Amino acid sequence: MNLEEFLRLNAPEDLASLTTSISTTCVDVWGNIPFKSGLLAGVNPSGDTQKAIDVFSNDLFTDALLTTGQAAEVASEEMAQPMSGKGKVSVAMDPLDGSSNVETNNPLGSIFGFYDRRLPSSGRSLVGALYVTYGGMLTITLSFGKGVHRFVAVRDGPKFTFQLHALDLKLPHKPEVYGFGGLRSDWIAPVKIFVDSLPSRGMRNRYCGTFVGDYNQVLARGGIFSYPQLATKPMGKLRLHYETAPMAFINKQAGGYASDGRGDILDIEPRELEETSPFYIGNSDLVRELERAVAAE
Known part of the structure; x- marks a missing residue:
């Protein structure tokens, strides 16, 4: 099954149209990553130094989403203000996640959240979310509230089509891996204690x-x-609208849980588009264990 067939059967018209525009545009972004990796003089609204590929991908996705006529607004971490459209779905996006890793050829991504009301809004307003992975394969992982599904780009003559790669993805019951950002010296005590316990549980x-x-x-x-929450960044680094809420929405559909250390990420009512929070995501039992420790500090 290809993405077009899947959307016709499993998504409302507006979300199908927005997802199709992303699938077409991400191929162009993928092809331009090697040629637009240089730094620009500017910074985005969060203070991050921009690369040419950040601006390129932001402009390309924004134009494509607005052209569908289905977006009420498109908000991006690369823009100070949302761009208005004529549709009913508010789209929040991180147009190129991990652009600082271009030089090391690590995977990059794009993250999109589809909200049924104007932003700012909590993750409970999400009606769908997806993320693109630019790596050894070009993939789209998506959910419209009924499972998590992945599609992979396959060359079809001069163009690419997205074919079903995995249906109804779920987190494995036995956890194997962990990854924590920020400097270890800045982690709060419950995070340090928790991370130190993971290798003895067989995790890498x-x-x-x-x-x-x-x-x-x-x-x-x-x-x-x-x-996590850091001594130098008590509100973490990742942004609710553009990164953590959409990924928490997907993770929940995969059987997991995401927290800010006090409660469900999806319950947070942000007051600003650029609002951040500490972030813990993955298998429910692990995240809730760490949540209890952080909340008790």
Whole structure:
């Protein structure tokens, strides 16, 4: 089954149209990564230095999403203000996750959340989410609230089509991997104690510095990924609208749980588009164990 057939059977028209536009555009982004890796002089609204590929992918995805006529607005971590459209779905995106890793040829990604109301809004307003992985394969992992499914790009003559690669993905019951961002010296005590306990449980450290790449490890092998509360960044680094809520939505459909250390990421009511929080995602039992420890500090 290809992506077009799947969307026709399993997605409302607006989400199908938006997803199709992303599938077409991500092929162009993938092809341009080697040629637009240089730094620009600017910074995005969160203060991160931008690469040419950040701006290129942001502009390409924004134009494609608005052209569908299905987006009420497109908000991006690369733009100070959302772009308005004529549709009913609010789209929040990280157009290129992990661009600082271009030079090391690590996996990169794009993350999209589809909200049924204007932003800012909690993750409970999500009606769908997907992420693209640019690696050895070009894949789209998506959920519209009924399971998690993955499609892989396959060359079909001069173009690519996305074919079903995995249906109804679930986190394995036995966790194998973990990855925690930030400097260990900045981790709060409960995080240090928890991480120190993981090797004795038979778990291995896997961390590449791209959220999408690190989460793919967790989804495939079971475990936990985190950019935790830090002494220097008590509210963490990852952004709710653009990164953590969409990924938490997908992870929940895969049988997992995501927390800010106090409760479900999807329950947070952000007041600003750029709001961040500590983030812990993966197998429910692991995340809830760490959540209890953090909350008790």
